[in-house]
Amino acid sequence: MGKASDEDERSFFSEVPVRPAPKARPAPAEKPGYLGHRDRLRERFASAGPDALPDYELLELLLFRLIPRADTKPAAKALLARFGTLAEVLGAPVNLLQEVKGIGPAVAFDLKVVAATAQRMAHGEVHGREVLSSWTQLLAYCRSAMAFEAREQFRILFLDKKNALIADEVQQTGTVDHTPVYPREVVKRALELSATAIILVHNHPTRLILITHNHALAH
Structure with missing residues (x-):
């Protein structure tokens, strides 16, 4: 009887799976500060309309889509400092846009697409009037x-x-x-x-x- 009990006991312990100790959960990474700024700027645009935003903030909103993982305020202000107005930023040629810090070939190209769209819309507003x-x-x-x-x-x-x-x-x-x-x-x-x-x-x-x-x- 003692031998059978020993075997049963060994069999029981051998079938119990060894569970690893739970790993500590990593602390949630802090969101970059510009993400909160983007949310606030979007809310202001949605609630107050475009007239409530100066040119550099409208340009920031545009650059959000073109530069998804960076603070776009410095680039927006640099573009306006270089060219003067929002219309002149969009009207600037690709090679000059790329001379502004933070504006690479892809962003410069996308700005020209936006400019072409705005020009087409402006033309539509003038045409027939x-x-x-x-x-x-x-x-x-x-x-x-x-x-x-x-x-x-x-x-x-x-x-x-x-x-x-x-x-x-x-x-x-x-x-x-x-x-x-x-x-x-x-x-x-x-x-x-x-x-x-x-x-x-x-x-x-x-x-x-x-x-x-x-x-x-x-x-």
Whole structure:
């Protein structure tokens, strides 16, 4: 009887699995400080609207998507310090954008996609309306399209008899300081489009010149 009891006891203990000691749970990693800032900025945009945010914060919101794991405030402020306004940041060429710290090729490319989208939207807002009724809108559109072009352009906005935009075309592209203009080609194109008025736009490195059928405006 004693022998059987010993065997039963050995059998029992041999079948009991050895459980490892529970590992201590690692302390939760602290979230980077910029994540809380991003949440607060999104909440302000959602509750108060875009007018409640200065340009650098709107640019920060945009950069959130383009730079997901970093503080984007320094890059946003650096872009505005370099180029001046939000429109000019989006209008800047890729090579100049990449000269700003924190802006690599991928981010510069994505900013140009955003710029193209904004330009298309601005064009849609102007198209079919009385262009001359809003010089501020017209200047903003032309500035976003041309302000940081590396070469001079001669651009023409063709209008109908109601001053509504028929077409917006780059008629000539020149060098860094010279753009040829051929009045015969301008008139020919205006006749082809049945335009009754035109706005001529010519860019310079530091300014934008607009000449209309009966106005001249430098900005």
